[in-house]
Amino acid sequence: MAGKTLYDKVWDAHVVREEDDGTALLYIDRHFIHEVTSAQAFEGLKLAGRQPWRTQAILGVPDHNVPTTDRSGGIVDPVSRLQVDTLDKNCAEHGIVEFKMNDPRQGIVHVVGPEQGATLPGMTVVCGDSHTSTHGAFGALAFGIGTSEVEHVLATQCLVQKKSKNMRVTVKGVAGAGIEAKDIVLAIIGEIGTAGGTGYTIEFAGEAIRNLSMEGRMTVCNMAIEAGARAGMIGVDDTTIDYVMGRPFAPAPTDRNAARDAWLLLHSDADAHFDKEVVLDAAAIRPQVTWGTSPEMVAVINDVVPNPACESDPVKAAGMEKALAYMDIPAETPVSDICIDKVFIGSCTNSRIEDLRAAAAVIKGRQVADTIKLAMVVPGSGLVKRQAEQEGLDKIFRAAGFEWREPGCSMCLAMNADRLEPGERCASTSNRNFEGRQGQGGRTHLVSPAMAAAAALAGHFVDAREY
Amino acid sequence: MQKFTVVDGLVMPMDRPNVDTDAIVPKQYLKSIKRSGFGPILFDDWRYLDPGEADMVTAHRRPNPEFILNFPRYAGAEILIARENFGCGSSREHAVWALDDYGFRAVIAPSFGDIFYNNSFKNGFLPIRLPAEDVDVFFRECEPQEGYRLVVDLAEQTVTTPRGQAMRFEIDPFRKHCLLNGLDDIELTLQHADTIREYEGRRRKQAPWLFRG
Numbered sequence: 048m049a050g051k052t053l054y055d056k057v058w059d060a061h062v063v064r065e066e067d068d069g070t071a072l073l074y075i076d077r078h079f080i081h082e083v084t085s086a087q088a089f090e091g092l093k094l095a096g097r098q099p100w101r102t103q104a105i106l107g108v109p110d111h112n113v114p115t116t117d118r119s120g121g122i123v124d125p126v127s128r129l130q131v132d133t134l135d136k137n138c139a140e141h142g143i144v145e146f147k148m149n150d151p152r153q154g155i156v157h158v159v160g161p162e163q164g165a166t167l168p169g170m171t172v173v174c175g176d177s178h179t180s181t182h183g184a185f186g187a188l189a190f191g192i193g194t195s196e197v198e199h200v201l202a203t204q205c206l207v208q209k210k211s212k213n214m215r216v217t218v219k220g221v222a223g224a225g226i227e228a229k230d231i232v233l234a235i236i237g238e239i240g241t242a243g244g245t246g247y248t249i250e251f252a253g254e255a256i257r258n259l260s261m262e263g264r265m266t267v268c269n270m271a272i273e274a275g276a277r278a279g280m281i282g283v284d285d286t287t288i289d290y291v292m293g294r295p296f297a298p299a300p301t302d303r304n305a306a307r308d309a310w311l312l313l314h315s316d317a318d319a320h321f322d323k324e325v326v327l328d329a330a331a332i333r334p335q336v337t338w339g340t341s342p343e344m345v346a347v348i349n350d351v352v353p354n355p356a357c358e359s360d361p362v363k364a365a366g367m368e369k370a371l372a373y374m375d376i377p378a379e380t381p382v383s384d385i386c387i388d389k390v391f392i393g394s395c396t397n398s399r400i401e402d403l404r405a406a407a408a409v410i411k412g413r414q415v416a417d418t419i420k421l422a423m424v425v426p427g428s429g430l431v432k433r434q435a436e437q438e439g440l441d442k443i444f445r446a447a448g449f450e451w452r453e454p455g456c457s458m459c460l461a462m463n464a465d466r467l468e469p470g471e472r473c474a475s476t477s478n479r480n481f482e483g484r485q486g487q488g489g490r491t492h493l494v495s496p497a498m499a500a501a502a503a504l505a506g507h508f509v510d511a512r513e514y
Numbered sequence: 515m516q517k518f519t520v521v522d523g524l525v526m527p528m529d530r531p532n533v534d535t536d537a538i539v540p541k542q543y544l545k546s547i548k549r550s551g552f553g554p555i556l557f558d559d560w561r562y563l564d565p566g567e568a569d570m571v572t573a574h575r576r577p578n579p580e581f582i583l584n585f586p587r588y589a590g591a592e593i594l595i596a597r598e599n600f601g602c603g604s605s606r607e608h609a610v611w612a613l614d615d616y617g618f619r620a621v622i623a624p625s626f627g628d629i630f631y632n633n634s635f636k637n638g639f640l641p642i643r644l645p646a647e648d649v650d651v652f653f654r655e656c657e658p659q660e661g662y663r664l665v666v667d668l669a670e671q672t673v674t675t676p677r678g679q680a681m682r683f684e685i686d687p688f689r690k691h692c693l694l695n696g697l698d699d700i701e702l703t704l705q706h707a708d709t710i711r712e713y714e715g716r717r718r719k720q721a722p723w724l725f726r727g
């Protein structure tokens with residue numbers, strides 16, 4: 048019998064029962080909730096007269112709607128406030144642990160969970176949010192769910208699931224100096240496309256992935272969903288275990304040895320079968336910049352934006368034309384000629400301490416270009432913010448002309464006051480460049496933290512490795 | 515949950531790939547704590563010339579006459595045909611709620627965002643995967659033929675064109691069963707509560723760290 052993939056192992060360990068057609072009832076170990084996708088689920092639960100199955104499995108944190116400016120006066124927008132209040136109320140009513148808006152541990156749910164050790168290797172992790180794939184960096188099976196599924200997990204601690212296929216993306220060799228996890232994952236998406244991973248769980252493997260820190264691995268798994276895969280995973284090694292142990296929700300000292308032994312088995316067997324294999328050469332990866340309205344529309348810094356006329360698939364060519372029109376970029380424009388108005392360093396993709404360090408290293412002692420209307424850093428959590436301040440990074444950013452904000456999703460999706468105005472162009476470390484994502488009519492270019500920092504200094508895209 | 519059996523419906527084409535959930539329901543409407551009332555803001559950014567705000571008074575807004583949903587010939591459409599990767603992006607179930615509330619009952623595309631696909635079934639809304647060539651047939655026939663309809667028969671797993679050409683689609687038997695009968699899957703799962711408890715008991719011994727507060 049062929050060996051098992053990492054995904055097979057975690058899946059098998061969580062099957063409560065299985066129907067003849069392969070539909071399984073899958074047990075969920077960790078359930079993260081935030082304010083946007085949980086209210087209707089709690090309401091549904093109440094209407095049906097049901098109780099949450101296991102509240103200790105849940106951790107709540109408001110992140111999408113919270114202001115990133117001074118919070119002492121609460122949330123001004125009444126609609127946002129009601130949503131956050133509703134989360135507070137639901138958590139209080141059921142005794143669910145919540146890091147409220149003014150708690151120092153508050154932040155983006157996908158930053159907070161791992162930071163607290165609430166995401167552990169081998170777990171099944173869900174959240175009503177597509178970027179739950181982030182947590183797969185720990186060898187967990189983590190994926191986003193809709194509100195009805197949130198309600199299902201609340202009520203039963205399980206989900207009805209069909210197993211997906213196995214894909215492995217191997218990034219072999221060593222990435223060049225100055226190439227970040229974001230560049231690697233954008234290169235992967237450019238290669239397989241935004242629907243390339245649909246129906247699969249992607250395991251990221253290879254030397255270049257192994258060499259990444261946990262922060263970098265989270266960046267890669269975060270964007271698995273942009274490649275169409277609901278979940279991305281990376282096998283467990285010492286880097287994983289060293290990161291996890293000792294955090295507040297991590298195993299008690301008496302369980303540590305047993306946990307470590309179990310976790311070290313969480314990797315694909317040598318003879319495991321993958322339904323699809325993709326291999327990239329790390330040494331060939333250059334700094335990436337998206338030019339369109341889908342993460343697969345990506346180019347390298349010293350290249351030009353493609354020409355739809357050269358695309359043979361008519362549906363694809365039409366999509367490219369629409370994207371270029373929306374982005375207001377002529378075909379074949381050199382990427383480095385694209386000038387920007389705003390810079391956003393943040394989001395669950397790139398707001399961890401290592402991301403802020405990478406951006407600060409570029410910025411140190413320099414100034415944001417005069418043409419930039421706003422450059423902002425939004426740390427992923429209160430604890431990231433505090434750490435960065437202890438390292439003096441906030442001073443570097445502020446001295447250069449960046450705003451230093453409170454933690455949350457912020458301009459990644461512009462549900463709070465942070466947004467692009469129509470026509471504005473942004474260098475963003477987030478994960479989606481969809482039309483209107485950062486504000487109606489706004490134009491988003493996805494880049495790594497170092498590339499965003501360098502663009503802030505130059506006013507247009509430049510190769511961050513030259514800074 | 516509403517049942518889905520047979521729908522004989524007017525077709526509206528959405529001729530672009532990667533229609534994401536941000537386009538289906540923009541973020542400002544996600545502040546709502548309700549499940550209903552999203553129909554009027556379906557495809558909001560494309561559909562109206564003026565920007566939409568969270569409090570949703572759509573009556574005074576200016577529809578974009580160039581957006582297909584506003585073409586009189588597609589008023590009352592129940593079946594959406596779309597290109598690759600429809601519903602990609604965020605997990606927001608609001609996307610399905612909006613399509614359903616507007617009056618759509620099914621969407622046909624070569625591929626879907628996984629979460630959107632799952633969310634659909636929870637709302638009695640049917641996402642149908644068919645090969646790109648089949649979907650292309652619908653696009654070609656629909657454009658010149660006003661009042662173009664398709665018949666979706668879930669029990670038979672077919673989509674039939676006005677000329678009688680039937681295309682067969684695949685669907686999980688379990689999902690099909692739930693949709694045909696309008697079953698609440700939480701209720702179904704709770705029938706196995708004892709099995710879930712047994713599983714939990716076993717795991718608690720094997721891996722106690724998973725059950726820490």
Ligand code: SF4
Nearest residue numbers: 178394395456459460
């Ligand atoms: S930072 Fe952006 S992508 Fe991440 S959870 Fe928040 S809104 Fe979603």
